[in-house]
Amino acid sequence: MRAGTAVLTVDAAGMRAQNSGLLLNMIWRERQISRAEIARRTELSPSTVSAIVADLEQAGLVRSIGAGVSRGGRRPTLIGFCDEAFSLVGVELGASHVTVVLTDLRGRVRTQSKASHAVRGDPEGSLQKAKELIHECLDAERVPRRSVVGMGVAVPSPVHPAAPGKMSPLILPAWKNVDVKEWFETTFDMPVFVDNDANLGALSECFWGAGSGGEDLTYIKLATGIGAGHIIHGDVYRGAGGTAGEIGHIPVDSNGPLCVCGLRGCLVTLIGSTALTERARELMGTRGRKGPTVRDLVEGARTGDAAAKQIIDGMGAYLGIAVGGLLNLLNPAIVVLGGEISSVGEMLLDPLRASVRQRALSVSMAETRIVTSVLGERAIAVGAATLVLQAALRDRSLFPTQNVVRTA
Amino acid sequence: MRAGTAVLTVDAAGMRAQNSGLLLNMIWRERQISRAEIARRTELSPSTVSAIVADLEQAGLVRSIGAGVSRGGRRPTLIGFCDEAFSLVGVELGASHVTVVLTDLRGRVRTQSKASHAVRGDPEGSLQKAKELIHECLDAERVPRRSVVGMGVAVPSPVHPAAPGKMSPLILPAWKNVDVKEWFETTFDMPVFVDNDANLGALSECFWGAGSGGEDLTYIKLATGIGAGHIIHGDVYRGAGGTAGEIGHIPVDSNGPLCVCGLRGCLVTLIGSTALTERARELMGTRGRKGPTVRDLVEGARTGDAAAKQIIDGMGAYLGIAVGGLLNLLNPAIVVLGGEISSVGEMLLDPLRASVRQRALSVSMAETRIVTSVLGERAIAVGAATLVLQAALRDRSLFPTQNVVRTA
DNA sequence: TGGTATTTCTTCGTCAATCGAACGAACTCG
DNA sequence: CGAGTTCGTTCGATTGACGAAGAAATACCA
Structure with a gap:
């Protein structure tokens, strides 16, 4: 019966959210693009584009990166995405190992750490191991907690859309009483997204690979x-x-x-x-x-x-x-x-x-x-981080505010 | 690279279009619902809901259908969808037959006609046959052209998303030079949607069946x-x-x-x-x-x-x-x-x-x-009609305007 | 070299749609 | 029959996009 329509109504604020999300996506995708070009492609008015770009700049998500080539008049100011303004954490719980990566917003790995561990039968130990590795990564780069958008976790089990933290009792019976999503959320106090490892490999390939x-x-x-x-x-x-x-x-x-x-x-x-x-x-x-x-x-x-x-x-x-x-x-x-x-x-x-x-x-x-x-062996951990990026590029509010990191 | 986002920007008019589409869907789905209830579920303000409902009523798409039960105060006015305000045409080009149905906006068949025909090898004849049957259906119910939203066509061939009127040269070689979508569009001057028969069977089941x-x-x-x-x-x-x-x-x-x-x-x-x-x-x-x-x-x-x-x-x-x-x-x-x-x-x-x-x-x-x-043997032809309904419920502007049919 | 046309981007007033508060109407309950 | 609730509408306020006009920067041409 559902006709597959968006289920969200829009008010003035929602309109801004939608348009600014669209702009953010476009800037991320194009890497560098002028306000005028954005206006042409989106059919938004130049004034609106300027206003939204100012917003995004304020939030530290985009920045001016010099002038582009003229098309017969004033040279355009190119806007670029701040790839390194925030970090993403990707965790892979493999069958017999735990891998953690810290990436920027372009899927580049800043740090990684990996440990062998019998994940299958030992939920507590695996989660502790993951916690250690994550702290290792965050400390290595002196990444302030503020600049981490969230955490993606790849698990070697199907994940039910309605209960994304629960493992399949048939495939990982020892994990019966664990809610992975909840555990990471309470342990690190940031948004956590969980999905199956192959699904995240697919996402990784979609964003960064074939x-x-x-x-x-x-x-x-x-x-x-x-x-x-x-x-x-x-x-x-x-x-x-x-x-x-x-x-x-x-x-x-x-x-x-x-x-x-x-x-x-x-x-x-x-x-x-x-x-x-x-x-x-x-x-x-x-x-x-x-x-x-x-x-x-x-x-x-x-x-x-x-x-x-x-x-x-x-x-x-x-x-x-x-x-x-x-x-x-x-x-x-x-x-x-x-x-x-x-x-x-x-x-x-x-x-x-x-x-x-x-x-x-x-x-x-x-x-x-x-x-x-x-993409090599890090594909799945990077895919986990990408899940966070994908969510944040759709919903700007996932990016932490007041972050004035001026890197890159 | 694409992050799977909506590609459309929104201005004030777009905001209205989106909200009113959402309301139209809800009213269609619920069959009867009060303005107050809509406001609660959509989180739109009561005033906005009233304004949009007035619009839809003006367009002949919805109407008041009496009072509902009180929840402790004034009784709500129930709004219902005008199921019979417009008609949909569904055409099935089978392997060896042509079926045409005329339905209302609730998938109910008003008229149908069917003829045996060797569709595989005879594009011109099949299309002519379809044309006859469609006219037969339209005439039988004295349906004014104005009240037909559009036409869906089911074909026994895969349909490439980029060229929806073209048949697969491997499966229907005789149809190589025919563009089905174009032919129906020019012949009947209304929106035409083409898809594979099994796909439309699936749509039919999704809307009206299991x-x-x-x-x-x-x-x-x-x-x-x-x-x-x-x-x-x-x-x-x-x-x-x-x-x-x-x-x-x-x-x-x-x-x-x-x-x-x-x-x-x-x-x-x-x-x-x-x-x-x-x-x-x-x-x-x-x-x-x-x-x-x-x-x-x-x-x-x-x-x-x-x-x-x-x-x-x-x-x-x-x-x-x-x-x-x-x-x-x-x-x-x-x-x-x-x-x-x-x-x-x-x-x-x-x-x-x-x-x-x-x-x-x-x-x-x-x-x-x-x-x-x-759903029986008409499933696929009805599915073809449903393709039009689905499109129109998403994009109100597909419904013809100035139609003041006051039936049911 | 200087002027004109073009392009970019901003400023500011206008417009459209939503919201919220207030109100009247209709109804239930005691 | 009156108090309290719910429904729907009216109207001013708010918000965000738009459009026109203008300033800045540049190409092109005489």
Whole structure:
């Protein structure tokens, strides 16, 4: 019944909020733009644009950055975004590690710290570890609390839109009684946004990676678990119960091994890190007493090891089944592969594309680019920070006030 | 890079447009509501609400419908939507037929007309046929041109968001040189909206069927072709190239028959109408010289025919593979099955649900309702009309002005 | 070199839409 | 029947965008 309309009414103040948010976005996107150009593009009157820019300048969000080239008259004053006026905190709670990054408003990492930790079974310890790492980051750069906009947290669990702090009891049973959002909010007293790790990888790619342009995009995280995140109309899409993109348990081989989830031949049992290293041990032999790692596999593939190549070919074939379904069902503009193994690049993309071609309509294929991530291992933590940025660029009031940091 | 923000600036007039659109939506949705109640819910001041309602009344879109119950003081005046103030035209260009409906603003069909026609290979003839049927409908109710808001057209082809009038050259090669949107616009001189048939089935279900409430929903059309449409955040989701939901060619049986698309074991070759009747001929024998139809199959299933039941069981099993993938990838709140065969209801849903359970995480399953359509064969044509309604409820200016029809 | 046209940006008065307070009307409850 | 409540309207105040006019800066041209 809902007709999908904005649910917010507007008064004079709301009008200003909307217009100024729009300007802020435009300045952020364009990096440098004159008032006159803004007025032309937005169809706002020059006087209004000036007034709003003055507001934003007052708030320390934008600043003049010199004159541009003349178009036959007075030279325009270029306005730029203050990329470093505020900081963002991104936290990644991985399966076995905690990563924290401190970024500026352009996604550049100022500091990062990382620690191994068994996150799965130890909520209290993980949160304490995260707290330490965050303090480490903030102290390292002497970042005043005032200049931090908020905190994004990536968790290795689907997140229900209605209860964003709660983990899935099936995937992280030990976290049953923890509310992650609440914990960070009370511990650090700032806005906190929580989302699934693959969803934030997708957001990261959309803002800083392959997706520049805001197109619909799907990110696939290839690691211990296999998960996907969708960006639709510039936003993370979570589905009705928050489990959109949980592709790890799509069955792709009816004769495959039994999975913990009860099904047979799940994607994760065939191309998850554990399966890959297992298979590598069979084909490549043990490396030291611990057996080959994913890194060894990548190395092997680079140096032309036939066994490594074979394993990655097989991975591409299986993954293609899931990606083929994805193209037919969702038809995204871009599919990005992330996770350590994706660094082999074409070596994985070739068999993947071949497999997809056998399963997707050529029409969907033609419209979709399939690529590997260029953002590296920090992608997800940065995506968490980006979630805060995205929210703040929409709602100016999230930026702390009275901040007169004149950096950059 | 785009942060997914509204791209429209607001001035005083825009403010009014937005607020009055919001009010119009609320009145449409609630069917009857007092000014005071609107003011409470929207947080608009009572004076503003009164002013806007007066506007809408002037335009003939809403009207007073008597007094409501008192809450301890003066009784409120209930405002209602003028469901029959305007008409909508919905056109369905099916694979082998053309259907036209004329509806009111509540999705009720005033007139309909239908004709068999080989749409695939004959664009000119099909369009002419549609034109005749539309005139028939308009004349039957003596509907003045003035009171028609616009026209929605459902086509059996993916529709590219950037060129909504163009058919896919792979699916409807004969329509290569036709622009459907343009043709209807010039022929009838009114706003025209074109979309894929399954997408409009989904919209229909979202507005008038299982989806009342605006949740994310996927509709699956089971007919000669197999297609799906997604509603996301209340809107049809088309994907990057307009082929989202083209699930007919998902391979579900690697040993299945070769499909025209070049792949093997496509869903459509196994559970499309042709495959079903083929199989019915094998198992149930010929009925007359033409062999059994889908209708015969439905009949058979109802009367307990074992062969019919077997065919439908198999259909559910195959469909479950695709639906399982859908739940894992998109996690919609509701999946609706449409098309003639869906009228067997639980008989199809039971094996489908069983098949899905073997392929989807229990979490996704738990959040998703799988049901059959209750809208019948007009669902898609009504969905086409609904596309116009949806647009007009968002943008009041689409409603023709100076219309003073005082019906209902 | 100087004048004119152009572009940029600001100033200031006007306009439109919302808000809030005050008021009359209509109703419930005791 | 009167006190208290709710509904809807009226009217002046406020706010934010607009438009016209003007000042500053620059290109272009004679």
